[in-house]
Amino acid sequence: MRIGQLSQATGIGIETIRYYEKVGLLPDPARLPNGYRDYGPGHLDRLAFIRQCRSLDISIADIARLLDFRHGSPTDCNAINQLVDEHLAQIRTQIVSMRALESQLIELRKRCSKGKRTPDCGILNELTTSARGKMAIKRFPSH
Amino acid sequence: MRIGQLSQATGIGIETIRYYEKVGLLPDPARLPNGYRDYGPGHLDRLAFIRQCRSLDISIADIARLLDFRHGSPTDCNAINQLVDEHLAQIRTQIVSMRALESQLIELRKRCSKGKRTPDCGILNELTTSARGKMAIKRFPSH
DNA sequence: TTAAAACCCTGTAGCTACTCCAGGGTCAAT
DNA sequence: ATTGACCCTGGAGTAGCTACAGGGTTTTAA
Ligand SMILES: [Zn+2]
Ligand SMILES: [Zn+2]
Ligand SMILES: [Zn+2]
Ligand SMILES: [Zn+2]
Numbered sequence: 199m200r201i202g203q204l205s206q207a208t209g210i211g212i213e214t215i216r217y218y219e220k221v222g223l224l225p226d227p228a229r230l231p232n233g234y235r236d237y238g239p240g241h242l243d244r245l246a247f248i249r250q251c252r253s254l255d256i257s258i259a260d261i262a263r264l265l266d267f268r269h270g271s272p273t274d275c276n277a278i279n280q281l282v283d284e285h286l287a288q289i290r291t292q293i294v295s296m297r298a299l300e301s302q303l304i305e306l307r308k309r310c311s312k313g314k315r316t317p318d319c320g321i322l323n324e325l326t327t328s329a330r331g332k333m334a335i336k337r338f339p340s341h
Numbered sequence: 342m343r344i345g346q347l348s349q350a351t352g353i354g355i356e357t358i359r360y361y362e363k364v365g366l367l368p369d370p371a372r373l374p375n376g377y378r379d380y381g382p383g384h385l386d387r388l389a390f391i392r393q394c395r396s397l398d399i400s401i402a403d404i405a406r407l408l409d410f411r412h413g414s415p416t417d418c419n420a421i422n423q424l425v426d427e428h429l430a431q432i433r434t435q436i437v438s439m440r441a442l443e444s445q446l447i448e449l450r451k452r453c454s455k456g457k458r459t460p461d462c463g464i465l466n467e468l469t470t471s472a473r474g475k476m477a478i479k480r481f482p483s484h
Numbered sequence: 485t486t487a488a489a490a491c492c493c494t495g496t497a498g499c500t501a502c503t504c505c506a507g508g509g510t511c512a513a514t
Numbered sequence: 515a516t517t518g519a520c521c522c523t524g525g526a527g528t529a530g531c532t533a534c535a536g537g538g539t540t541t542t543a544a
Pocket of ligand 4 (some may be wrong): 275276278279453454457461462463464465
């Protein structure tokens with residue numbers, strides 16, 4: 199199977215497949231006499247696994263760890279459970295901070311209505327004044 | 342005011358301040374005879390505004406636009422309202438997809454309990470089978 | 485037969501918003 | 515005279531791709 203076919207089969211772009219090879223996620227494939235990459239079913243399987251992990255936003259480094267567990271000698275799988283737990287915690291943290299961001303932006307948006315001119319824009323003014331409010335207490339004399 | 346003082350006053354790192362100068366967010370400051378950067382109150386103000394925007398996750402490019410509105414000749418501010426609306430929409434989209442991600446990871450996590458060995462790990466197996474399930478229908482004969 | 489289209493190759497640069505470092509120069513105090 | 519705290523420039527690194535540039539190969543159609 200050539201790279202274009204692998205790309206079609208997995209829905210992953212050709213450049214991305216070559217990138218996964220470069221960073222060590224996908225083992226180097228055999229080569230045809232003309233130098234083209236020649237993939238087998240193992241590559242297809244592995245690449246599908248990678249795509250599934252990426253769709254869950256698992257990092258390249260963590261996918262490498264998962265692939266090691268998958269293809270290495272059997273061990274205790276607690277590390278896998280822990281990896282998922284950590285990612286879940288990370289996602290939840292991000293959701294919390296994005297919701298905080300959302301409400302801040304909602305408040306900001308309320309400051310302005312239609313048809314104002316920039317010097318009277320409530321949004322600009324709010325950004326300016328809250329920026330000033332957050333500045334360090336310390337003052338710097340000019341001498 | 343030298344760069345270290347500006348850094349202290351705004352809470353922005355020195356390297357970051359130089360970066361903002363390089364990308365055009367902060368105007369080039371005057372220089373002291375020894376070549377050190379010499380900032381005025383205008384820079385402090387502008388930098389505080391920038392930090393405020395960044396804390397709302399507004400991109401460098403959009404901050405540049407906001408600064409243009411802030412320091413340019415007065416115009417209609419609808420573009421500003423729209424900018425905030427777009428960011429709000431973006432944030433909300435991201436929250437939605439992160440929640441979807443969260444529930445997927447929760448489901449995945451349920452697949453495995455303590456003390457299993459990697460070949461029996463429900464998480465690994467789930468990742469593998471759902472990866473296979475999502476593969477393109479098209480098959481590639483080996484001939 | 486030949487020319488275009490479609491495929492493949494390597495290597496490099498670009499994206500975001502910083503952050504860090506190497507290898508210097510400058511200035512105050514000891 | 516030397517230490518330490520500053521400051522400078524320029525370049526590399528981060529994550530995960532994506533998009534070339536500048537070539538070679540294979541298939542298909544005129
Ligand atoms: Zn992780
Ligand atoms: Zn407005
Ligand atoms: Zn925007
Ligand atoms: Zn498990």
